[in-house]
């Protein structure tokens with residue numbers, strides 16, 4: 001479904017360039033739900049934006065559903081993104097003057113679907129994310145958690161191959177965070193959509209079946225258990241030195 005091969009990325013800084021990702025290699029199977037865990041500045045958002053085709057990598061390639069998105073032209077990529085990739089942002093990024101339903105319909109407007117079909121699909125998805133009674137409200141009339149539900153519905157309306165979420169619970173309290181993660185897990189289990197969720201919180205990462213951990217732009221090797229042991233060790237009290 002998703003394959004990242006020898007991916008490296010640098011940003012220009014003055015006359016030099018700063019490398020923020022180095023030799024990243026991994027794959028995500030169809031229907032998997034994966035957490036991309038790492039502390040602030042470790043390169044999570046850069047990696048997510050590269051995988052979602054929002055930027056081109058300096059080196060390496062990214063395959064989604066068997067296609068190299070880094071080799072596509074701008075136009076090809078724009079169409080591919082709209083049809084095969086969903087994105088959920090930390091700050092929801094809803095359009096304030098459109099209703100909840102219109103926000104969710106928007107990706108289908110670009111696909112030229114008739115308004116009746118769009119409306120039906122949007123209402124069906126909004127019902128699925130628990131917002132059946134809110135379809136004609138505006139985003140500002142909803143709580144943060146409800147706005148993120150709208151954004152989740154919008155990310156799914158094109159039936160994408162993969163949905164990327166960048167710190168989707170970063171603006172929410174702990175209780176709402178748990179509810180949003182519950183919803184993402186439920187959608188993953190019942191729809192088979194592949195999710196990659198960026199987070200810096202291991203409490204969130206632990207809820208997924210697999211963790212990919214980044215540290216200073218490098219992938220930390222090992223599965224979920226190892227990544228968590230690592231986080232726990234980093235948080236533990238420093239060991240006092242024992243002399244023989």
Ligand code: ADP
Nearest residue numbers: 011012020038039040041042043044045046047
């Ligand atoms: P994370 O999401 O894990 O916090 P980022 O991917 O946002 O990390 O950033 C990784 C590193 O890349 C940081 O050192 C950040 O300052 C740098 N960086 C991110 N975006 C840019 C950019 N557009 N230009 C220059 N440096 C950037």
Ligand code: MG
Nearest residue numbers: 044045046166
């Ligand atoms: Mg980030």
